[in-house]
Amino acid sequence: MTTSFSPGLAARFRTLRPIFWIALFLATIEIGLEYRAHLRGWDTPLFGAVRSEHGQSNDLEGSGPEFGPTAEFPFRGPVIKGPKPAGAFRIWVASASHGEDIYLPPDIIFPTLIGKNLQLQGVPAQVLNASRAGTGIEGDLAFLKREFDRWRPDVVVLYQLSLDIGLLSRRFPGAIKSKGAGPKTDAEARTPSAPDSKPSWPARLFKESTAYSLLNANITTRLSAAQLLSDDIGVGATDAFRLILVDFVDNVRALGAEPVLCTFSISVSPGVPAPIPPDVVLFVHRWNEQLSARGWLAAVEQLNGVIRDVAGEKRVLLVDTAPVLTGREDLFRDPVHFTPEGHGVLAGMIASALSHKAAAKQ
Amino acid sequence: MNFNSPEFAVFFPVVLILYGLVFHRERTRDLFLLAASYFFYMSWNWMYAGLILLSTVVDYGVARMLAVEQRDRMRKVILILSLAANLGLLGVFKYFNFFVDTATDVGSLLGLDLAFIHHDLLLPVGISFYTFQTMSYTIDVYRRSIKCEPDFIKFAVFVSFFPQLVAGPIVRAAEFLPQLHRTPLVSSEHFQSGLLLVFRGLIKKIVIADLLASLGVDAVFAAPAEYSSLTLLLALYGYSFQIYNDFSGYSDIAIGAARMMGYDLPMNFNRPYLATNVREFWSRWHISLSTWLRDYLYIPLGGNRGSRRATIRNIMLTMLLGGLWHGAALNFVLWGAWHGLLLVFSRGQSRTGVVGSPLRTIGARFLCFHLIVFSWLLFRVGSLDTLIDYLRGLAKLSGGTPLHPAFFAVLLLAFAAHFTPKAWLDAQLAWLIKLPVPVQAAGYAGLILAFAGLSLGTPAFIYFQF
Numbered sequence: 001m002t003t004s005f006s007p008g009l010a011a012r013f014r015t016l017r018p019i020f021w022i023a024l025f026l027a028t029i030e031i032g033l034e035y036r037a038h039l040r041g042w043d044t045p046l047f048g049a050v051r052s053e054h055g056q057s058n059d060l061e062g063s064g065p066e067f068g069p070t071a072e073f074p075f076r077g078p079v080i081k082g083p084k085p086a087g088a089f090r091i092w093v094a095s096a097s098h099g100e101d102i103y104l105p106p107d108i109i110f111p112t113l114i115g116k117n118l119q120l121q122g123v124p125a126q127v128l129n130a131s132r133a134g135t136g137i138e139g140d141l142a143f144l145k146r147e148f149d150r151w152r153p154d155v156v157v158l159y160q161l162s163l164d165i166g167l168l169s170r171r172f173p174g175a176i177k178s179k180g181a182g183p184k185t186d187a188e189a190r191t192p193s194a195p196d197s198k199p200s201w202p203a204r205l206f207k208e209s210t211a212y213s214l215l216n217a218n219i220t221t222r223l224s225a226a227q228l229l230s231d232d233i234g235v236g237a238t239d240a241f242r243l244i245l246v247d248f249v250d251n252v253r254a255l256g257a258e259p260v261l262c263t264f265s266i267s268v269s270p271g272v273p274a275p276i277p278p279d280v281v282l283f284v285h286r287w288n289e290q291l292s293a294r295g296w297l298a299a300v301e302q303l304n305g306v307i308r309d310v311a312g313e314k315r316v317l318l319v320d321t322a323p324v325l326t327g328r329e330d331l332f333r334d335p336v337h338f339t340p341e342g343h344g345v346l347a348g349m350i351a352s353a354l355s356h357k358a359a360a361k362q
Numbered sequence: 363m364n365f366n367s368p369e370f371a372v373f374f375p376v377v378l379i380l381y382g383l384v385f386h387r388e389r390t391r392d393l394f395l396l397a398a399s400y401f402f403y404m405s406w407n408w409m410y411a412g413l414i415l416l417s418t419v420v421d422y423g424v425a426r427m428l429a430v431e432q433r434d435r436m437r438k439v440i441l442i443l444s445l446a447a448n449l450g451l452l453g454v455f456k457y458f459n460f461f462v463d464t465a466t467d468v469g470s471l472l473g474l475d476l477a478f479i480h481h482d483l484l485l486p487v488g489i490s491f492y493t494f495q496t497m498s499y500t501i502d503v504y505r506r507s508i509k510c511e512p513d514f515i516k517f518a519v520f521v522s523f524f525p526q527l528v529a530g531p532i533v534r535a536a537e538f539l540p541q542l543h544r545t546p547l548v549s550s551e552h553f554q555s556g557l558l559l560v561f562r563g564l565i566k567k568i569v570i571a572d573l574l575a576s577l578g579v580d581a582v583f584a585a586p587a588e589y590s591s592l593t594l595l596l597a598l599y600g601y602s603f604q605i606y607n608d609f610s611g612y613s614d615i616a617i618g619a620a621r622m623m624g625y626d627l628p629m630n631f632n633r634p635y636l637a638t639n640v641r642e643f644w645s646r647w648h649i650s651l652s653t654w655l656r657d658y659l660y661i662p663l664g665g666n667r668g669s670r671r672a673t674i675r676n677i678m679l680t681m682l683l684g685g686l687w688h689g690a691a692l693n694f695v696l697w698g699a700w701h702g703l704l705l706v707f708s709r710g711q712s713r714t715g716v717v718g719s720p721l722r723t724i725g726a727r728f729l730c731f732h733l734i735v736f737s738w739l740l741f742r743v744g745s746l747d748t749l750i751d752y753l754r755g756l757a758k759l760s761g762g763t764p765l766h767p768a769f770f771a772v773l774l775l776a777f778a779a780h781f782t783p784k785a786w787l788d789a790q791l792a793w794l795i796k797l798p799v800p801v802q803a804a805g806y807a808g809l810i811l812a813f814a815g816l817s818l819g820t821p822a823f824i825y826f827q828f
Binding site: 014015016017024029211218228 | 367368369371375378379383385548549550553557573576577581582764769799800802806807810814815
């Protein structure tokens with residue numbers, strides 16, 4: 001039967017049936033996928049944050065209620081109560097998902113293990129694991145500034161890079177071949193879809209949906225890898241990274257703590273002969289749409305060089321993890337996240353470097 | 363708010379539902395369409411609304427004056443004032459810095475520093491489209507080929523109607539204003555065929571145009587010196603299909619969205635790469651602009667009524683200004699000049715595409731396609747250096763390509779979609795509309811998910827900047 005807008009309200013809305021049906025199908029698919037994700041223990045917009053309800057994944061084996069984050073203690077690690085005791089050596093760990101690692105119990109991730117290691121050496125160490133997935137160095141600094149007066153750390157350990165590579169390569173598209181000058185880029189710069197603009201609520205809702213996450217992981221990532229991407233992050237991005245790092249060091253010192261820099265380790269050696277393993281390529285493109293997999297590996301090496309330079313120039317304690325850990329596939333469960341053993345080795349290196357600082361403080 | 367953005371996916375259904383509630387009350391419908399259109403336009407930058415309102419007020423007022431003024435001389439003065447206001451707006455926002463930069467270069471030769479005059483004005487989205495639309499209205503009223511619109515709200519809807527506001531088609535008042543005076547009738551078939559057009563446009567944009575750009579075209583055009591001749595040629599073919607699918611995709615969405623609300627917009631593309639000569643190409647490509655240029659520029663200049671030399675001058679002038687309409691840059695001028703030359707040489711050739719035997723037709727299409735493809739090189743390059751690099755690279759005749767098989771797959775899809783017989787394609791689309799609504803909707807829901815997966819960001823439509 002032909003319906004039209006004209007006869008009456010009911011008929012008018014019958015005309016709109018395709019829209020309602022599309023919305024119904026999409027809602028059903030999203031709810032189904034969210035429920036499936038919820039059953040698997042993932043956070044979903046509709047069913048909420050499974051992990052955070054119980055203090056992130058503290059319900060995992062090997063952890064207990066004494067671990068944060070809690071409302072009072074916004075760090076993923078052993079809860080510290082009361083004011084800072086005299087003589088305590090407080091370590092603020094600034095990292096991203098590498099340090100937060102919600103897929104492992106909090107007592108076996110490297111920030112917690114740094115504390116344990118130092119305590120075994122007799123150092124009254126207290127760790128504030130400020131690592132948060134999706135946060136880069138600038139985000140780490142903002143968090144530190146917000147919380148510093150409350151927690152008064154003695155040292156701030158920075159273990160960050162992969163996320164900043166993604167952020168920088170988006171901020172400096174001029175260095176990236178596929179995002180070169182042209183009408184499209186010009187038009188993009190004039191629309192709210194320009195990369196730096198704040199996303200609207202429909203865009204956020206869309207990107208937070210489980211369907212989008214799955215499609216992004218399974219299709220978009222593969223398409224990203226099919227692009228002609230740059231093998232070089234570019235001078236602009238490298239210089240900007242240096243400035244971010246210097247700013248971090250200066251600000252930490254201005255607050256009254258001592259910064260500690262770490263080079264960044266990955267499971268694959270940048271000099272790995274072609275072809276790069278497909279799982280690495282897919283992982284790299286999941287978080288980066290600008291650099292080729294080889295370019296991303298090269299950027300890690302290049303920016304590790306910047307970390308070493310800044311540490312030298314600013315006389316900052318450097319924990320050079322890369323020469324020891326990079327390429328050790330047994331220590332990583334994916335290109336940037338550690339296995340429990342990897343967490344242990346990294347924690348050992350950082351604790352060993354910090355023990356001198358702690359001794360100096362004593 | 364791009365048509366391919368999540369924002370539009372929320373905005374448009376909400377507009378449709380509210381429109382369903384108000385459409386039968388004429389005044390409410392007009393006000394609602396106006397509000398929705400301004401909301402849509404202000405989503406880019408709220409300050410743009412002032413410009414479009416100014417353009418609306420000026421042309422509404424001028425047309426009213428033209429309607430009552432009987433003295434020819436005075437009418438001409440009024441028209442000139444209107445054109446000056448419209449072209450002034452366009453000049454300030456689109457061409458000011460082009461002319462200032464040129465003057466600065468000349469000034470520096472004379473030892474004068476004029477760089478301080480440069481202003482970083484933001485180009486309002488779609489200004490060329492709605493300015494041409496209001497200008498054609500005023501000229502039509504001046505020519506007495508249409509009556510002036512007495513209702514300001516209806517006129518404002520005509521200027522700002524959101525589906526075609528940003529990148530056309532450039533709608534003539536004679537086509538659209540009468541539609542605003544009658545209650546739009548939207549049958550379910552009408553609505554569903556509009557929806558199908560919207561999705562066809564989204565496929566063209568997201569699956570073909572954006573993927574061609576992401577998988578190769580952008581990278582190759584950014585650094586042509588780094589690639590082989592084969593890659594450069596493939597990227598050029600890629601861009602030819604990218605720009606067609608990007609722009610015609612936008613037009614499909616605009617026409618489809620308008621149809622879903624009961625309005626008909628003119629066809630803007632008719633498979634342009636099937637043209638056998640450049641005259642025919644221009645009767646198939648951006649039809650609303652080419653007919654605008656013909657009716658309001660080429661014919662008033664004298665068209666082909668004068669001497670051969672005058673006709674050539676009129677063609678060249680029209681195409682150069684057509685090139686400049688896209689933007690104040692040397693590459694657009696070159697693009698216009700190239701098309702002008704091609705049109706001069708194709709004078710007397712058929713616009714219908716019939717050139718004789720099938721083999722000759724295929725040959726003519728092949729030649730015409732490649733002449734147009736070359737014009738896209740002029741259109742796309744950002745600088746003369748890039749153009750030279752590109753041409754040098756093509757001349758090397760080197761092989762090998764780093765382009766991913768996915769690029770070839772999309773290029774093949776673009777090619778097949780363009781050259782598939784229209785009758786067959788139309789039959790398939792008609793069959794799709796006859797499917798039960800839930801089946802259609804399931805297909806569309808699947809397409810939305812595919813768009814989400816295939817989308818590497820939400821790049822703006824190329825023609826938004828014009």
